[in-house]
Amino acid sequence: MTLHATSPIDGQKPGTSGLRKKVKVFQQSNYLENFVQSIFDALDSCDGQRLVVGGDGRYLNRDAIQTIIQMAVANGFGELIIGQSGILSTPAASCVIRKYPSCGGIVLSASHNPGGPDEDFGIKFNGPNGGPATEAMTEVIYRNTQQISEYSKADIEPVELDVIGEHTRGSTLIRVIDSVVDYAELMQQLFDFDAMRTLISSGNFRFCFDAMHAVAGPYAQQILIDLLGAPADSVINAEPKEDFGGHHPDPNLVHAAELVERVNAQGLDFGAASDGDGDRNMVLGNHFYINPCDSLALLAAQSSQIPAYSSGLAGVARSMPTSRALDRVAAKLNLDCYETPTGWKFFGNLMDAQRITFCGEESFGTGSSHVREKDGLWAVLCWLNVFAATGKSATQLMQEHWAIYGRDYFSRHDYEGVDSDAAAAMFAELKQKLPTLAGSEYAGLSVDQADEFGYTDPVDGSVSQGQGVRIFFSSGGRIVLRLSGTGTSGATLRVYYDQFDAESLDLDPQKALAPLMRAAEAIVGIEKHTGRAAPDVVT
Numbered sequence: 001m002t003l004h005a006t007s008p009i010d011g012q013k014p015g016t017s018g019l020r021k022k023v024k025v026f027q028q029s030n031y032l033e034n035f036v037q038s039i040f041d042a043l044d045s046c047d048g049q050r051l052v053v054g055g056d057g058r059y060l061n062r063d064a065i066q067t068i069i070q071m072a073v074a075n076g077f078g079e080l081i082i083g084q085s086g087i088l089s090t091p092a093a094s095c096v097i098r099k100y101p102s103c104g105g106i107v108l109s110a111s112h113n114p115g116g117p118d119e120d121f122g123i124k125f126n127g128p129n130g131g132p133a134t135e136a137m138t139e140v141i142y143r144n145t146q147q148i149s150e151y152s153k154a155d156i157e158p159v160e161l162d163v164i165g166e167h168t169r170g171s172t173l174i175r176v177i178d179s180v181v182d183y184a185e186l187m188q189q190l191f192d193f194d195a196m197r198t199l200i201s202s203g204n205f206r207f208c209f210d211a212m213h214a215v216a217g218p219y220a221q222q223i224l225i226d227l228l229g230a231p232a233d234s235v236i237n238a239e240p241k242e243d244f245g246g247h248h249p250d251p252n253l254v255h256a257a258e259l260v261e262r263v264n265a266q267g268l269d270f271g272a273a274s275d276g277d278g279d280r281n282m283v284l285g286n287h288f289y290i291n292p293c294d295s296l297a298l299l300a301a302q303s304s305q306i307p308a309y310s311s312g313l314a315g316v317a318r319s320m321p322t323s324r325a326l327d328r329v330a331a332k333l334n335l336d337c338y339e340t341p342t343g344w345k346f347f348g349n350l351m352d353a354q355r356i357t358f359c360g361e362e363s364f365g366t367g368s369s370h371v372r373e374k375d376g377l378w379a380v381l382c383w384l385n386v387f388a389a390t391g392k393s394a395t396q397l398m399q400e401h402w403a404i405y406g407r408d409y410f411s412r413h414d415y416e417g418v419d420s421d422a423a424a425a426m427f428a429e430l431k432q433k434l435p436t437l438a439g440s441e442y443a444g445l446s447v448d449q450a451d452e453f454g455y456t457d458p459v460d461g462s463v464s465q466g467q468g469v470r471i472f473f474s475s476g477g478r479i480v481l482r483l484s485g486t487g488t489s490g491a492t493l494r495v496y497y498d499q500f501d502a503e504s505l506d507l508d509p510q511k512a513l514a515p516l517m518r519a520a521e522a523i524v525g526i527e528k529h530t531g532r533a534a535p536d537v538v539t
C-alpha cells in the first residue's frame, strides 16, 4: 500500500527558514507526510534522483527520517544519502548536497529553538545548490499543502541509521554516511591547518567551543581536537542530545552562559558556541563580546589571511537589519556590498552568480560561498586562522578594526510571545505614519528617512516586499522593526538599533544606543501596543 488519502492541514506555510512548529503539531496524523509530499511534488521529478537527508538530532529526528525514507522510496528516488544516526549539521548537509550532485536535501531542525516532546521541530528543503529553497519554491510547496489529497509511502523495513552502510528498499539505494568526514575535508581545503595547529600547540593560546549538546559536537571534536590537536576540554557539551540537555541551543550571552563564565574565569583567549543545527556562531574574546555584525566585518577585512580567500573576495552581503559595519569594509576594499532581506536563502543567488564570497546576518550567521548555508564552525575556524596568521588577540583585532573603520554600535531587542493581533495593529499604525516621519524630531533625534524595505534580487529579478520598517536618523543612527519568521508561538517583535561612531569606540552599546531606544518608543509606542516595558532578550 503506497497511496494514502489525506486532506490539507492549515498553517503549513514555511517561515524564514522552513516549517517550524511544536513537536506535538508535527505528531498529528499526516502532518509530516503532507509537507514532505508537498516538497516532492514541487520538484520537477523524483524519479531516479538523489536526495540528502539529515537533521540536528533533536527529538523526532529519527522517526521523521524513517517516514521520509518510506516516502522517498514510494516516490521513486534513486538514492538517499543520510547522515549516520540521522545527524547532519545544516552546513554539512549543504556541503554533501554540493559534493554528491543531488536534487536537494531535507534538513530536520528548528535551529536554536529548544527540543523535546513539548518543544520544537522543523523541516526545510534545500535545493541542488545546497542552499535554502528560494521563496518561489517555498510558495509552490505551500500551495501544494493547500491542495494535497494523497501521499505515497512505502511499507518497508526501517533502515539502520546508526551504522555506516548501504541498503536497498524498493529500487532506492540508501547510503548511511559518516556525518563529519565530507565537511571536515572541505574545511581542510579552506584553512591553514598547519598554522592553526602551531598556534594551539604553542600553549600560548587557549580556547573553548561550546557545542551546546547540539549537532556541532561531533564536528568540533573531529576538527578542533583530532585534526588541530586542541586539548580535549576545549570542546564542551559535545554530545548531541534530543533535548539539548534541557537548554536552548542558542549561542548568545544568555543561553551560552556556561561558555562565557568559562572563558572569563579561566582567562581563555577565545570562546565560541554554535546552535542546534550548527549554522550559527557566537564568538568571544577574554571578557570581550563580539557582536555578529562586527565579527562579519572583521572577517571580511582580514579575509586575505585565510588561504581560500587570499586572492580576494568577489563581493559581500548582509541582511538589512545587520549593522553597516560590513559596508565600511566593502567601501575600503572596493567591493560590492549587497543588502538583502532577513533569511539566508537571499544570499544563494548572489553566491551562485559569483557576486559575493562572504555574507552574514546579525542573527549570529556568518558564511561564505564554500557552501550555501551559514556555517558556525567555519566562522570559528576563520577566527582561529586569523589569530594564527596575525598573532593578535580577539580584543586587539577588534579594537584595531574600530580604530580604522569606526564602530557601529548594534543591539537587537526581542519581545517574545507578543499577542499577534497587537503586533499587527502596531505595524499597521507605524506603516501609516511612515510617510510623515522624515523631518520630524522624536526624543531629540531628527528623522532623515523612513520606509519599508523591499528587495529586488539582482540576479533573477524576483521581488520581496514588506521586509521590515527602517527609520534613519540624521545622527547616523537607524532603527529597524520586523516580526520574526521563525517563532512557533505568538509573535516575536524584533527591534534592531545601530549607531555609527567614529570617535568613541569603547562605550557600552546599550548606553550608546539609548537615544535611539527612546526615539523608538516615541515613534512606535512599543509598550502601549505590546504591554511590555522591556524586551525579553537583548543581544
Ligand code: G16
Pocket: 016, 017, 110, 111, 112, 275, 279, 280, 342, 343, 344, 345, 361, 363, 365, 483, 484, 485, 486, 487, 494
Ligand atoms: C534563520 C534564517 C536566518 C535568519 C534567522 C532569524 O536562522 O536562516 O537567515 O536571520 O532565521 O530569522 P527571524 O528574525 O525571522 O526569526 P536559523 O539559524 O534560525 O535557521
